[in-house]
Amino acid sequence: MLFMLTGWTTSLVFAFIVYTLVVSFGNPGKALCVLIMVMQITGAGGAxxxxxxxxxxxxxxxxxxxxxxVDAFRSAIAGIYGNDYWISMGRLLAFVLPMLLLGLVLRKPLISFNAKSIATLSKTKVLG
Structure with a gap:
């Protein structure tokens, strides 16, 4: 059950991060998501x-x-030592807070920035 809870929580947190970055920044947010994903593949300690x-x-x-x-999945699979599972889950859920701040508070001021970047990008005709 802990493995399933970890999978659900991880997928919700990652979906929340991706959705917030894309809604807040548009196409640059998509590029930022790809950059974060590439860094995580190498730097998370899973491989x-x-x-x-x-x-x-x-x-x-x-x-x-x-x-x-990854730490929460390891704890769910291999067993919990102390509170390491719950600490990992808490740290994972902590990434939702800055995304809430970005999506709910900073998104409005970023709308004009996004409009300018979209206009500049459309002038280059790189993305169609």
Missing amino acids: FPVAMLPEFFQNVHPFLPATHA
Whole structure:
């Protein structure tokens, strides 16, 4: 059951992050989501131990949501030691707070910025 709870929570948090960035920034938000995804694949510690990663990824590691999702999945699979599962889940859910701030508070001031960037992008005719 913990594995399923982790999967549901992880998918909701990641969907929330992607939706907020795309709604707030438009096409640049999509690019930012791809950049975050690529960094998480390498830096979350799911494929290689963090100690074996380059120093940049070791420094970024704690600030990636996938890090805490991987830790929660490991705890759900291998067993909980102390409160490590719940701490990982809490840290994962903490990524929702800045997205709420961005989506609910900062989105309105960003609308004019988005309009300007879309107008500039359409002039280049790069995206059709």
